[in-house]
Amino acid sequence: MNAEAAALSVTNLTVTYGESKVLFDINLQVQPREVVACVGRNGAGKTTLLKSIAGFVKPAAGSIAASGENLVGRASYDIARMGIKYVPQDKKVFSDLTVRENLELGSYATNDYNWDKVTAYFPKLKTLMDRKAGYLSGGERQMLMIGRAILGGPKVLLIDEPTEGLAPSIVEHLKEVFRELAHNTSLVIVEQNLPLVCAIANRVYAINEGRAVAELVDRDAIKPENCEKYL
Amino acid sequence: MKQAFRWWQGLLVAFSLLLVMRVFLPLPFVNEVLLFSIYTIGCNFLLGRVGFISFGQPAYLAVGAYATAFYLYYFGTNPLIGIGWGLVAGVAIALLVGPLFVRLRSDYFALVNLALTVIIFFLMQKVLVEYTKGDNGLWILTRMASTPGIDISSANGFFVFAFIVAFLVWAFYKYLDDSVFGACCMATKMNEVKLKFLGYDDFKIRLLAFVIANTTTALAGSMYAIHVGIVSPEIASPARAADPVVVTILGGVGTLYGPIVGSIAYTGMKDVISKFIGNWELVIGFLLVFIMLAGERGIWGTLEPRLEKLLRRGRNNGEREQPAKVSP
Numbered sequence: 001m002n003a004e005a006a007a008l009s010v011t012n013l014t015v016t017y018g019e020s021k022v023l024f025d026i027n028l029q030v031q032p033r034e035v036v037a038c039v040g041r042n043g044a045g046k047t048t049l050l051k052s053i054a055g056f057v058k059p060a061a062g063s064i065a066a067s068g069e070n071l072v073g074r075a076s077y078d079i080a081r082m083g084i085k086y087v088p089q090d091k092k093v094f095s096d097l098t099v100r101e102n103l104e105l106g107s108y109a110t111n112d113y114n115w116d117k118v119t120a121y122f123p124k125l126k127t128l129m130d131r132k133a134g135y136l137s138g139g140e141r142q143m144l145m146i147g148r149a150i151l152g153g154p155k156v157l158l159i160d161e162p163t164e165g166l167a168p169s170i171v172e173h174l175k176e177v178f179r180e181l182a183h184n185t186s187l188v189i190v191e192q193n194l195p196l197v198c199a200i201a202n203r204v205y206a207i208n209e210g211r212a213v214a215e216l217v218d219r220d221a222i223k224p225e226n227c228e229k230y231l
Numbered sequence: 232m233k234q235a236f237r238w239w240q241g242l243l244v245a246f247s248l249l250l251v252m253r254v255f256l257p258l259p260f261v262n263e264v265l266l267f268s269i270y271t272i273g274c275n276f277l278l279g280r281v282g283f284i285s286f287g288q289p290a291y292l293a294v295g296a297y298a299t300a301f302y303l304y305y306f307g308t309n310p311l312i313g314i315g316w317g318l319v320a321g322v323a324i325a326l327l328v329g330p331l332f333v334r335l336r337s338d339y340f341a342l343v344n345l346a347l348t349v350i351i352f353f354l355m356q357k358v359l360v361e362y363t364k365g366d367n368g369l370w371i372l373t374r375m376a377s378t379p380g381i382d383i384s385s386a387n388g389f390f391v392f393a394f395i396v397a398f399l400v401w402a403f404y405k406y407l408d409d410s411v412f413g414a415c416c417m418a419t420k421m422n423e424v425k426l427k428f429l430g431y432d433d434f435k436i437r438l439l440a441f442v443i444a445n446t447t448t449a450l451a452g453s454m455y456a457i458h459v460g461i462v463s464p465e466i467a468s469p470a471r472a473a474d475p476v477v478v479t480i481l482g483g484v485g486t487l488y489g490p491i492v493g494s495i496a497y498t499g500m501k502d503v504i505s506k507f508i509g510n511w512e513l514v515i516g517f518l519l520v521f522i523m524l525a526g527e528r529g530i531w532g533t534l535e536p537r538l539e540k541l542l543r544r545g546r547n548n549g550e551r552e553q554p555a556k557v558s559p
Contacts, residue, residue: 056424080430092425094418101414108411109430148429 006065007032007186008053008084008156013062015045015052022048023210025062028188029203030156035178035187037197039227040207046190047089049207050158053188054086055079066156081109083155089164089190091141095134099125102133102144103151110152118147121177139170146177156186163193175200194224206230242405245488246398252495253394258386260502262458265393267478267494269400270451273444274475276404279485280413281440282420283337286472287344290351291445293467294324295452297355300369300462301362308376310383314453321449325442333437348469356464363464372460389458396454400447405487407443416440448475480519483532492531 008030015023023045030036038046051057053064055076064071066084080086094102103125107113119126122143128136133144142162149157159178163171171193178187178200191197197204204222206214214230216222253261270292277283298320299313307313332343355363363369375384382388407413415436418426423433456462474497482493497515504511522529 054428056427075432076427077430077432080428086428088425088428092422094414094421094425096421097414097417104411105414105418105426105431106429108415152430 005032005068006030007034007067008188009063009065010049010053011063011065013049013052013064014060015048015057016060021060021210023052023059026207026210026212028205028212030186030188031202032155032186033182033184034202035182035189035200036203036205037201038188038190038205038207039192039194039197039231041192041231044207045210046207047160050086050160050188050190053079054084054158056086083152084158085149085154085156086158087145087149087160087162089160091138091145091165093133093136093141093144096132098130098132099136099144100129103148106148106151112152114151118150121150121180122147139166142166142170142174146174150181150185154185156188157181159187159189161190161192163191163196171196194227198222198224198227238405238409241487242398242401245401245491246394249394249397249491253390258390260498262386262390262393263498264491264494265390265397266451266455266458267498268491269393269397269454270448271475271478271482271490271494272400272404273447273451275479275482275484275486275490276407276416276447277440277444278476278479279489280408280416280420281437283333283437283441284341284476285344285444286341286476287347288445288448288475289467289469289472290344290348291321291324291448292452292455293351293355293462293464294320295449296456296462296466297363297369297452298449299453299456300371303371303374303456304369305362308374309378310375310457311378313371313375313457314450317449317453317456318446321446321452322442324449325445329438329441329445333434333441345469345472348467348472352464352467352469355467366463366465368461368463368465370461371456375457375460383457393454393458396450400450401487401491408487412436412439477515477519479529480522480527481515481529483529483535484527486529486531486535488535489529489531492534493529496530 006029008028010026010028013023013026014021026049028036038049040046048057052059053071055071055074055078059072066082069082071079071084094105103115103118107115124140125143125147128140133141136144146159146162162174166174175196178189181187189197189201201222202219204216204227205212206227208230216226249261249265252264270288274285274288277285295317299317302313302316303310328347332340335343356365377384381391383392415426415431419433419436426433426436452466455466478490478493478497481496482489482491500515501511504514508514
């Protein structure tokens with residue numbers, strides 16, 4: 001695999017929180033327009049992996065590169081400007097701002113005011129433009145966060161537990177959205193919902209206690225029962 | 232056109248009411264309200280938009296006032312140029328201390344600004360006494376030349392000038408509130424880390440907000456120097472460090488017209504209550520406790536949503552009363 005051409009390449013990544021090591025020599029490759037999933041139990045280090053890529057956690061060792069450009073040592077906002085967007089797990093939007101203002105923040109940062117693509121993925125947002133984001137449901141917040149992140153045409157979307165706590169109908173909708181997004185963008189999804197992961201991912205990394213214990217690349221091998229074996 | 236009018240209408244109503252005040256109330260009171268409003272709007276912006284509580288506003292007020300006073304005492308006679316120097320000094324001090332201060336959390340930010348107030352106070356009172364004339368102050372009233380058009384060295388002329396400046400300041404802050412920058416400031420207050428996810432450098436946003444707010448405060452200081460005609464270290468007194476915060480809370484934190492309403496209430500209470508009670512601050516103290524317990528929204532913060540509801544109901548009734556259009 002050619003690391004230079006990869007949309008995202010993580011090599012021997014080690015992360016520590018103080019004295020304790022949380023990620024051990026993680027290697028991860030994401031090709032352009034590929035959907036990569038990281039699965040693992042709570043506390044396995046999946047979120048730390050995404051935060052390290054997004055520049056919020058400084059690695060102790062290893063390298064992270066996007067399209068050949070080094071990301072380690074860069075400020076998190078700089079990494080976002082390079083088109084590596086992180087959608088966190090907590091679904092916390094800017095609650096005192098309206099949906100419109102939340103999207104404006106995304107637009108101003110990227111100079112992309114084409115909201116049609118956002119509302120094409122999430123038509124419901126059209127009717128919620130003037131509502132304070134704090135009054136949105138969990139699903140609507142997730143739509144807003146992903147909608148905001150896709151402005152500017154990101155190269156890589158890092159999405160942390162996108163379906164956690166959402167109704168099955170919304171999960172189904174998100175599944176379709178991720179499939180559509182993958183036509184233009186690489187996705188790295190951290191998720192515990194194995195059926196969803198197996199339905200959309202081209203590559204799955206199983207992470208256990210900070211180590212990548214398996215990499216499934218064959219579509220036939222990417223099945224919930226195969227993933228479960230490593231968790 | 233209709234949208235543009237809507238944008239201006241709140242400002243026009245607010246400043247028309249200030250003009251009406253001028254008819255019924257003494258000129259010094261109205262001038263003080265205008266100055267206090269400009270003094271407070273920066274503090275209101277920092278607290279309401281960025282989430283920074285500042286007990287250092289007297290420091291920035293003093294920097295603006297002294298820059299104007301130095302110019303008029305030592306170098307020139309044109310008060311407008313003096314105000315220009317006040318603005319330059321405001322930007323300079325904010326850029327000098329801002330990169331250090333805006334890195335701090337709100338509680339430490341409040342204290343470090345208070346420390347700056349103490350430093351400026353002693354600089355003006357003791358260290359630079361040769362230039363500042365210490366507690367005697369710099370007398371500039373008789374050194375000001377009259378300005379063409381509006382003579383701001385006269386009380387009436389100053390009112391017209393302060394009124395125009397206040398209107399422009401409010402239009403600027405309304406623009407900021409409605410702009411993406413205003414939304415960015417709100418976003419830093421809510422969650423600065425999340426703003427980084429979108430590609431924003433939250434430090435630069437906080438620094439710019441800090442410079443804007445404190446330059447406005449310095450402008451108020453410059454205008455105060457022109458209005459009163461003397462600048463002494465008392466202007467940077469740490470004992471008055473809480474005044475702008477009190478007015479901000481009284482008026483309504485983060486509301487556009489809160490500083491005006493708060494200034495009217497504060498100056499009014501000071502004037503009226505001090506006639507009957509020596510310790511008028513005691514009444515303000517109790518009032519603040521009441522406001523905090525009643526929901527922290529301040530006077531305008533409580534009135535504004537009710538007024539909006541009333542206006543919306545009136546508009547809806549008006550629309551309902553119109554006869555339905557029947558097409559032939």
